[in-house]
Amino acid sequence: MALREATPADQALLFEGADWDFDKVRRAFDVIETIAKGEFGLDTYPNQVEVITAEQMLDAYSSIGLPLMYKHWSFGKRFAQDEVLYRKGMRGLAYEIVINSSPCISYIMEENSMAMQTLVIAHAAFGHNHFFKNNSLFKQWTDAHGILDYMEFAKAFITRCEERHGHHVVERVLDAAHALMNHGVHRYPRKRGYDLRQEQEREKERQAYFEQTYNDLWRTVPKSPATYQGSRELAERKKRLRLPEENILYFLEKTAPKLQPWQREILRIVRNISQYFYPQKQTKVMNEGCATMVHYHIIHQLHERKLITDGAFMEILHSHTNVVFQPDFDDPRYGGLNPYALGFGMMQDIKRICEQPTGEDREWFPEFAGNNDPWGTLRAAWADFRDESFIQQFLSPALIRKMRLFKVHNDDDAPDMEVTAIHNERGYRAVRKALARSYDISHHECDIQIVDVDLAGDRRLVLQHRVTNGILLDEDEAILVLRHIANLWGYEVRLIEVDAETEMTLREYDDVAPTINLA
Amino acid sequence: MNIIDRRLNPKGKSLANRQRFLRRARQQILKAVREASGERSITDIANGERISIPMDGLREPSFRHASHGGVRDYVVPGNKEYVEGDLIPKPPMGGGEGGSEGAPDGGGEDDFRFILSKDEFLDIFLDDLELPDLVKKKIRQSESYTLTRAGFSVTGSPSNLNLVRTMRNSLSRRIALKRPKPIDIQEVEDEIRALEESGDDPQRLSELRLRLEQLLSRSKRVPFIDPLDVRYNRFEHVPKPVTQAVMFCLMDVSGSMTEHMKDLAKRFFMLLYLFLTRRYNHVDIVFIRHTHEAKEVDEETFFYSTETGGTVVSTALTEMKRVIDERYPPGDWNIYAAQASDGDNTSSDNAHAADLLENSILPQTQYFAYIEVGAEYKDWLGRETDLWRTYKGVLKPGGNLAMRKVRVRSQIFPVFRDLFSKERAHGSP
Numbered sequence: 001m002a003l004r005e006a007t008p009a010d011q012a013l014l015f016e017g018a019d020w021d022f023d024k025v026r027r028a029f030d031v032i033e034t035i036a037k038g039e040f041g042l043d044t045y046p047n048q049v050e051v052i053t054a055e056q057m058l059d060a061y062s063s064i065g066l067p068l069m070y071k072h073w074s075f076g077k078r079f080a081q082d083e084v085l086y087r088k089g090m091r092g093l094a095y096e097i098v099i100n101s102s103p104c105i106s107y108i109m110e111e112n113s114m115a116m117q118t119l120v121i122a123h124a125a126f127g128h129n130h131f132f133k134n135n136s137l138f139k140q141w142t143d144a145h146g147i148l149d150y151m152e153f154a155k156a157f158i159t160r161c162e163e164r165h166g167h168h169v170v171e172r173v174l175d176a177a178h179a180l181m182n183h184g185v186h187r188y189p190r191k192r193g194y195d196l197r198q199e200q201e202r203e204k205e206r207q208a209y210f211e212q213t214y215n216d217l218w219r220t221v222p223k224s225p226a227t228y229q230g231s232r233e234l235a236e237r238k239k240r241l242r243l244p245e246e247n248i249l250y251f252l253e254k255t256a257p258k259l260q261p262w263q264r265e266i267l268r269i270v271r272n273i274s275q276y277f278y279p280q281k282q283t284k285v286m287n288e289g290c291a292t293m294v295h296y297h298i299i300h301q302l303h304e305r306k307l308i309t310d311g312a313f314m315e316i317l318h319s320h321t322n323v324v325f326q327p328d329f330d331d332p333r334y335g336g337l338n339p340y341a342l343g344f345g346m347m348q349d350i351k352r353i354c355e356q357p358t359g360e361d362r363e364w365f366p367e368f369a370g371n372n373d374p375w376g377t378l379r380a381a382w383a384d385f386r387d388e389s390f391i392q393q394f395l396s397p398a399l400i401r402k403m404r405l406f407k408v409h410n411d412d413d414a415p416d417m418e419v420t421a422i423h424n425e426r427g428y429r430a431v432r433k434a435l436a437r438s439y440d441i442s443h444h445e446c447d448i449q450i451v452d453v454d455l456a457g458d459r460r461l462v463l464q465h466r467v468t469n470g471i472l473l474d475e476d477e478a479i480l481v482l483r484h485i486a487n488l489w490g491y492e493v494r495l496i497e498v499d500a501e502t503e504m505t506l507r508e509y510d511d512v513a514p515t516i517n518l519a
Numbered sequence: 520m521n522i523i524d525r526r527l528n529p530k531g532k533s534l535a536n537r538q539r540f541l542r543r544a545r546q547q548i549l550k551a552v553r554e555a556s557g558e559r560s561i562t563d564i565a566n567g568e569r570i571s572i573p574m575d576g577l578r579e580p581s582f583r584h585a586s587h588g589g590v591r592d593y594v595v596p597g598n599k600e601y602v603e604g605d606l607i608p609k610p611p612m613g614g615g616e617g618g619s620e621g622a623p624d625g626g627g628e629d630d631f632r633f634i635l636s637k638d639e640f641l642d643i644f645l646d647d648l649e650l651p652d653l654v655k656k657k658i659r660q661s662e663s664y665t666l667t668r669a670g671f672s673v674t675g676s677p678s679n680l681n682l683v684r685t686m687r688n689s690l691s692r693r694i695a696l697k698r699p700k701p702i703d704i705q706e707v708e709d710e711i712r713a714l715e716e717s718g719d720d721p722q723r724l725s726e727l728r729l730r731l732e733q734l735l736s737r738s739k740r741v742p743f744i745d746p747l748d749v750r751y752n753r754f755e756h757v758p759k760p761v762t763q764a765v766m767f768c769l770m771d772v773s774g775s776m777t778e779h780m781k782d783l784a785k786r787f788f789m790l791l792y793l794f795l796t797r798r799y800n801h802v803d804i805v806f807i808r809h810t811h812e813a814k815e816v817d818e819e820t821f822f823y824s825t826e827t828g829g830t831v832v833s834t835a836l837t838e839m840k841r842v843i844d845e846r847y848p849p850g851d852w853n854i855y856a857a858q859a860s861d862g863d864n865t866s867s868d869n870a871h872a873a874d875l876l877e878n879s880i881l882p883q884t885q886y887f888a889y890i891e892v893g894a895e896y897k898d899w900l901g902r903e904t905d906l907w908r909t910y911k912g913v914l915k916p917g918g919n920l921a922m923r924k925v926r927v928r929s930q931i932f933p934v935f936r937d938l939f940s941k942e943r944a945h946g947s948p
Binding site: 022025026029030033046047048049050051052053055056058059062063071072073074075076077079080081083084087103107110125167171175178179180181182183326327328329330331334337403404405406407408409410411412415416417418419420421422423424426427431434435437438444446448465467469470471472473474475476477478480481484 | 520521522523524525526528530532533535536537538539540541542543544577578579580581582583584585586587588589590591592593594595596597598599601602603604605606607608609631632633634
């Protein structure tokens with residue numbers, strides 16, 4: 001209530017009619033800011049709103065949403081694709097694009113009406129922005145302050161390489177790097193190496209331990225057979241190369257024998273970009289849910305305070321409803337779960353549990369049910385979770401019932417699919433677990449690691465795909481990617497698909513030799 | 520908050536990416552453009568085109584799970600009737616229903632469709648024919664003139680006198696030759712007058728009188744304006760290209776012309792059209808087809824309808840002359856003509872055709888190109904056709920008639936280049 005009095009422009013409408021201008025946008029922004037920071041306690045990077053045209057929006061699309069990007073044909077391809085769809089009217093453009101940077105840049109389109117601009121500012125400049133700044137994954141893996149500078153460097157570097165070495169050669173390296181982009185990510189913080197002093201201390205400790213536990217009897221134990229010796233060598237070799245390694249780009253950058261320094265730098269650039277987007281892949285539901293939740297409640301506040309007209313309110317609600325629409329599985333429009341719908345649904349549900357919990361909620365969520373602090377609870381959730389753990393922790397039976405989620409088991413060998421859990425007492429946990437699992441990035445990205453390379457011998461690189469649930473790789477694509485790896489590595493590459501549980505070899509690819517000499 | 524208006528930023532930020540994409544997909548696009556240009560009408564050639572190319576070579580592969588096989592669990596919304604343990608028959612093509620799979624870019628084996636702009640289309644089309652830029656400069660100039668300022672001259676009519684330039688020359692000459700200024704003369708005169716009135720210092724007075732005399736005679740000897748100073752504006756006749764051109768397409772459509780020959784002819788006409796549109800603001804096309812009689816027709820009829828009859832070339836030339844007289848006075852129009860034929864002509868007509876060409880057509884046209892199209896497989900180069908022999912008689916070194924033989928598509932461009940390079944606009948194949 002104190003806030004209401006603090007806003008002088010309270011009684012006057014923020015805008016009327018559909019046209020927007022810079023003053024109106026600024027006024028709307030200021031009011032939204034007071035609500036977002038005061039009422040919801042959001043904490044954001046400084047904002048920068050940029051007005052762009054539809055064509056510029058298409059541009060932004062094609063360079064995967066970064067304002068600066070190096071040049072590559074695949075971006076041109078994407079642009080051509082989007083352009084055709086857009087011109088045919090088959091696809092509308094997004095109302096906004098927001099970039100995880102500091103200042104946080106939100107693009108808004110000039111075609112939007114003022115009501116839409118208000119929605120977009122609430123959604124992107126506060127919802128997404130808060131999430132970018134506070135989510136632990138983003139904090140840990142991305143550097144919002146540095147990304148624009150880094151991209152500027154990357155763009156200039158690749159342009160320089162093109163000038164010096166020719167478009168064609170640079171393109172080949174980029175093609176190969178792009179094919180491995182999903183495998184250019186460190187999933188865990190890396191162990192820090194020891195410095196010399198620590199190393200010496202460790203050595204001393206080891207010696208001391210060895211002397212302490214010395215027992216002459218061990219000498220009399222028979223020596224290990226030769227094969228064991230061989231596998232020890234292998235283990236030693238792997239250890240020295242820090243194998244197995246799942247970050248293929250990183251391994252190639254550091255170890256590939258034939259690459260030039262500039263080629264390594266290009267791999268590094270692609271790897272860094274991939275790493276930058278890694279948190280976004282893991283938080284689609286949460287990120288969109290957070291932004292949708294924020295805009296929904298901000299718009300309601302604006303309307304309650306009579307800052308926007310009923311007409312504008314309806315217009316915004318209309319597009320809000322479109323965004324969170326979830327068709328049923330048997331609807332022809334169904335295309336998987338809508339992250340906006342799921343995220344927004346869950347967060348609304350959390351708010352409800354905080355404010356008006358039922359007995360069931362108290363039983364399932366004793367930590368926060370009825371605590372009457374919905375925004376505090378949500379902020380904590382936004383900060384510490386990613387999609388998988390968020391669903392695992394917060395998906396309530398009430399929402400499962402509401403969305404009528406059910407779990408289907410599909411075994412390729414069985415004649416039919418089976419419904420294994422539905423929205424009932426017995427099924428809640430199973431549904432929740434399966435849904436959470438499907439948002440686990442390790443579930444839908446292939447677990448491929450570099451397991452061996454004999455640097456002293458034929459230098460063949462051996463990759464292993466650990467197959468879960470018997471789902472193999474797409475063979476055609478895999479062969480193309482292997483060719484790219486071979487070109488970067490400079491020698492033959494082999495891929496083996498191994499069942500993760502039984503260690504049985506399921507499929508072996510022929511050795512792929514490099515087709516072009518990058519050096 | 521910062522709010523920035525980016526709408527006026529330079530456009531085409533992704534142009535470089537697009538060029539890279541076109542370069543990458545060059546082979547496929549080339550093929551698509553080639554096919555497209557076969558289907559399009561001549562005047563359409565310069566419009567943008569939606570083309571569709573196969574995805575090969577444009578795939579961006581990545582390690583991903585196969586879409587079939589293995590054990591998968593899906594969670595889907597909207598349960599209506601299922602209870603635990605229900606079996607759902609699989610859809611025929613086994614595709615996982617919904618789920619988290621699915622290619623990220625929705626890609627498939629479908630063709631990739633996109634729009635080439637007019638310039639891109641032309642570039643690729645011309646590239647296919649390896650059309651070098653230099654050709655464009657060598658086309659013959661047209662014959663209309665205009666006057667343009669071209670510096671100064673020492674002769675000319677008084678109306679063209681350049682006063683500024685004349686006075687500047689005059690001034691510099693007067694300074695160089697030390698012509699006394701009127702103000703100096705005035706001073707001396709004033710002093711003389713003062714001395715005459717006061718009457719003292721007669722010595723000085725006579726000196727001054729002498730000096731005045733010198734000054735006056737000097738200013739008489741060095742005139743204020745000398746004929747040497749005079750400059751006139753100079754004008755030059757500059758040939759002005761007439762900005763409109765008409766292109767006559769003449770073709771023999773008698774039964775002996777095969778589809779292959781017509782295709783060759785069409786390509787040649789297309790090239791000529793392109794060439795002219797780049798050169799002139801406005802290009803008209805007149806299609807005249809002939810058998811034993813000639814008729815002006817529209818493009819569709821020209822290329823696609825068949826007609827039977829004999830072959831009398833002179834009818835086409837007569838028809839062309841009629842159209843010129845009627846609609847295209849040579850003073851206002853640049854007239855180009857391209858004739859395609861397989862070389863047949865009724866032998867009694869040869870002399871008449873040659874006469875028409877030499878005396879009526881050639882004097883009025885900028886250029887008359889005759890290409891003789893032949894069957895792909897036949898080795899016909901050894902034999903000279905009737906028409907070839909006839910036209911050869913008219914051929915003059917440096918004249919505006921050119922003739923070539925074309926047998927396969929790849930020969931069209933070289934022929935075209937030959938025809939339109941000025942120095943070699945004559946000669947034989």
